[in-house]
Amino acid sequence: MNGNQEIESWLRNLLSKNADFEFEDTEIEGKKIVVLVIKRTTGQPVTFKKDSYIRIGSYTKPLRDYPTQEAQLWDKLRLTNFETQAAKPELQKGDIFSLLDFSVYFELQNITVPSNQDGILHYALEDKIVVKQDNGLYSITNLGALLFAKRIEDFPSVSRKAIRLIQYEDDTKLRILKEYSGHKGYAVGFEGLMQYLEALLPSEEVITESVRKTVTKYPMVALREIMANALIHQDFTIPGSAPLVEIFGNRIEITNPGTPLIDIKRIIDNPPKSRNEALSSLMRRLKLCEELGSGWDRITIECELKHLPAPKIVLYEENTRVILYSNLSFNNISTEDKLWSVYLHACLQYLKGEHLTNQSLRERFGIEEKNKAIISRLIADAVSKNLIKVFDETTAPRYKSYVPSWA
DSSP states (O other): OBTTBOHHHHHHHHBOTTOOEEEEEEEETTEEEEEEEEOOOOSSOOOBTTBOEEEETTEEEEGGGOHHHHHHHHHHHHHOOGGGSEEEEEEOHHHHHHHBOOHHHHHHHTOOOOSSHHHHHHHHHHTTSEEEOTTSOEEEEHHHHHHHBSSGGGOTTTGGGOOEEEEESSSSSSOEEEEEEOOSOHHHHHHHHHHHHHHHSOEEEEEETTEEEEEESSOHHHHHHHHHHHHHTOOTTSTTOOOEEEEOSSEEEEEEESOOSSOGGGTTTSOOOOSOHHHHHHHHHTTSSOSTTOHHHHHHHHHHHTTOOOOEEEEOSSEEEEEEEOSOOGGGSOHHHHHHHHHHHHHHHHHTTOOBOHHHHHHHHTOOGGGHHHHHHHHHHHHHTTSEEESOTTSOGGGOOEEETTO
8 A cells, every 4th residue: 555545556647558567466385475567668668757767776867867878778669569579488389389370370361371380380480470489499479469369368468459349229338238359369350350340230231233232331341441450550558458349329439549650631641650560561461451551541432432421530648549430411420520521532532643623522422413512611611621722723613623731
């Protein structure tokens, strides 16, 4: 205890969120022993009361007072990332195959499965799924555990990173209908998770060319990419936090720990950045998401094809939430979401070498020509908000076209 507060609660309130520690107790010779286990940080130093400290000789000093040591520390932190750290060390070869499922690794890459464990292990070592220790034993890395764990609970360092899914009765969180937590690595369980999610979503039967089929009211291609992005771009330095999918009556919200490394207004055209390069690269090779840099283009296009508002991106202090709406009539879309959709439409048009026009925006929202005045007002509003701008001011009003404000 510290005063009237439990020591763990007191520490968590004063330490930064990337401080990962736990108390474990045992009994030795009839005496209770409590051990404080502190896990190595990645990405940035842990702070106490928002200050970082360093040990200088026998003294603890503020890190800011020692710029040379601070620079060296940052260099080491940059070279140390969560993916390459050991999730389970000191393993025999057979232990690896009892903990990891490699079948999806070869299936999704169209690679013939090697005939023996040594052949499989060759690929695992090349991709840093497994590393060989100096003593001849092996370690499964966090990357390997995250993607290929048969049971993610077997790996304490990633067990709390399993994706969660919650379905609510209506548009609020008052009543939960179903709750699901992933128990497999992302690659092993992704297809099953997407099938489970699709089964929960509202759908309708449509007939095309005399063939009746069931179609979900959400663009599944877009939803799949948003889900993959949440896994890839999460910030693993935030302990006790994992990707979360929440299904409401009129929307789906996907939340992941961490905030984007780029300005969300340039999410379509900017070169992509990822804080988890190895995870990102391997998930793309496994075809669990789009090629580098094309994800948000595809997401936005899929929403436009269904005349849905563009997915909304909401940033919090330590989390990012993407909101995907189901079928909404134009009149029921909020002004904010309409303007965001206009902006992303302008970005897509610009990247295609084309411009936003009244006609292109009417087609994007599924609006008839007789209502083009409504679209004209929306375009004017987007211009006044500095989201888009006129491409050529000398053009007659009825022929004006528009580009993103940054173009």
